[in-house]
Amino acid sequence: MNKNSSGFTFLFSSIMVVVVATLLATAAIVLGPYQAKNIRLEKMQNILASIGIKSEAKEVEKIFAQYSKEELILDNKGVPLTEKISAFDIDLKKELDKARTGNADKQLFPLFVFDKDGKLYYIIPVRGKGLWGPIWGYIALEEDLNTVYGASFGHKGETPGLGAEIETDEFQKQFKGKKIFDDTGNFVSVHLIKGGAAPEDPHGVDAVSGGTITSTGVNEMLMRTIKTYLPYFKSIGNSVNKDSSGKDSTGK
Amino acid sequence: MSTETTIAPIKVREPREPLFSTRNKKLINDPLNNSNPITVQVLGICSALAVTVQMKPSIVMALSVMVVTAFSNLVISAIRNIIPDRIRIIVQLTIVAALVILVDQVLKAFVYDVSKQLSVFVGLIITNCIVMGRLEAFAMGNKPWPSFLDGIGNGLGYGLILVLVSAVREFFGSGKLMGFQLVPDAFYKMGYFNNGFVILPPMALILVGIIIWIQRSRNPKLIEPN
Numbered sequence: 001m002n003k004n005s006s007g008f009t010f011l012f013s014s015i016m017v018v019v020v021a022t023l024l025a026t027a028a029i030v031l032g033p034y035q036a037k038n039i040r041l042e043k044m045q046n047i048l049a050s051i052g053i054k055s056e057a058k059e060v061e062k063i064f065a066q067y068s069k070e071e072l073i074l075d076n077k078g079v080p081l082t083e084k085i086s087a088f089d090i091d092l093k094k095e096l097d098k099a100r101t102g103n104a105d106k107q108l109f110p111l112f113v114f115d116k117d118g119k120l121y122y123i124i125p126v127r128g129k130g131l132w133g134p135i136w137g138y139i140a141l142e143e144d145l146n147t148v149y150g151a152s153f154g155h156k157g158e159t160p161g162l163g164a165e166i167e168t169d170e171f172q173k174q175f176k177g178k179k180i181f182d183d184t185g186n187f188v189s190v191h192l193i194k195g196g197a198a199p200e201d202p203h204g205v206d207a208v209s210g211g212t213i214t215s216t217g218v219n220e221m222l223m224r225t226i227k228t229y230l231p232y233f234k235s236i237g238n239s240v241n242k243d244s245s246g247k248d249s250t251g252k
Numbered sequence: 253m254s255t256e257t258t259i260a261p262i263k264v265r266e267p268r269e270p271l272f273s274t275r276n277k278k279l280i281n282d283p284l285n286n287s288n289p290i291t292v293q294v295l296g297i298c299s300a301l302a303v304t305v306q307m308k309p310s311i312v313m314a315l316s317v318m319v320v321t322a323f324s325n326l327v328i329s330a331i332r333n334i335i336p337d338r339i340r341i342i343v344q345l346t347i348v349a350a351l352v353i354l355v356d357q358v359l360k361a362f363v364y365d366v367s368k369q370l371s372v373f374v375g376l377i378i379t380n381c382i383v384m385g386r387l388e389a390f391a392m393g394n395k396p397w398p399s400f401l402d403g404i405g406n407g408l409g410y411g412l413i414l415v416l417v418s419a420v421r422e423f424f425g426s427g428k429l430m431g432f433q434l435v436p437d438a439f440y441k442m443g444y445f446n447n448g449f450v451i452l453p454p455m456a457l458i459l460v461g462i463i464i465w466i467q468r469s470r471n472p473k474l475i476e477p478n
């Protein structure tokens with residue numbers, strides 16, 4: 001058979017494509033569970049990082065279990081659900097997508113309560129849009145549900161050296177000690193301020209130079225996601241808003 | 253292909269080349285030195301700049317490239333006589349892409365942190381000129397075993413430069429090698445600073461330049477007449 005005939009070329013490419021596709025599909029199925037486990041461990045590492053615990057992938061499961069006190073699931077009105085679903089396994093991406101498809105009332109929001117050195121920390125997962133793709137992170141609040149104890153951020157493909165700087169310790173360290181409520185108890189979130197935040201600003205951190213769109217994305221992500229947890233924080237009652245003059249803590 | 257193997261035991265037994273004949277050894281040795289893919293053929297520079305900040309990712313990257321060049325050479329060489337000429341490049345690209353995806357999946361499953369550091373660069377092995385270059389220049393015209401060795405050799409040659417560059421960059425840039433701190437804390441207390449410049453990509457280019465300079469001054473045959 002002439003190997004340069006159209007028939008053979010067609011046959012050759014068809015067989016090649018089937019062989020290659022089978023090979024890759026097999027590999028994806030065989031390796032899938034290992035990859036899923038890595039992603040799970042990384043999520044644990046990121047959550048722990050928000051309360052300042054650095055961990056290796058080998059031991060993260062143990063450390064996570066040791067500090068984890070409670071995992072809660074809230075609906076989109078901030079009411080905790082009693083159903084037994086693992087909060088850890090909730091995919092925030094899918095939950096946020098529900099809002100777009102008109103299923104906002106079915107959204108679930110996980111909240112992790114951690115106990116470190118006898119103090120409780122409330123860890124809120126956040127997710128939003130950067131310049132090139134999704135950005136996400138975890139914000140840990142102290143027991144007063146106002147002071148940020150720590151934050152960790154991740155991204156899919158922000159520009160290295162610019163937007164990707166949100167992943168660095170230097171950037172994340174800035175969040176420690178910031179407040180999400182102003183003096184009168186209004187929710188103001190923490191903002192990334194272009195050109196640098198004033199050192200005494202309790203709500204501002206330095207934005208990323210050259211990463212304006214990523215910074216805006218972080219602002220939006222924090223504002224939107226933390227807001228959904230406010231009714232719950234109000235209901236457990238030890239938030240600073242109880243000291244305020246009864247203003248709506250959602251800042252509307 | 254099958255004819256080769258059936259005839260071989262009867263007639264060609266005696267003149268048959270040993271697996272590691274001088275010619276075959278040359279296939280591995282040459283790319284390490286006189287036909288190094290990076291310093292002599294000047295291919296694969298992009299990834300050499302990008303992944304050489306630390307040694308560990310460089311080694312993983314070098315191994316990945318070696319696996320891809322070796323096995324794509326092997327596969328292409330094995331089917332070289334039945335590849336239709338008109339879709340030759342497409343076939344090569346498909347094989348390379350499939351191998352790269354496999355490598356990427358394996359890295360994601362077993363060395364997740366390294367695969368995150370390498371990020372897009374594993375995927376970009378597909379466009380690494382070394383791979384396609386060796387397929388066109390060698391595998392399309394040689395038997396599978398020499399082609400495989402040629403792939404290993406070129407992967408090693410690429411890896412050698414990567415490891416050299418990354419060793420210098422990690423040592424001067426972060427005072428470590430393979431993640432172990434080598435510069436004692438006492439030095440830092442005395443006012444020693446890690447050189448931040450070495451971390452930046454241009455320094456990798458300068459280092460590659462220095463390696464090319466040293467190599468050509470030792471072997472003037474490599475200097476092109478102008």
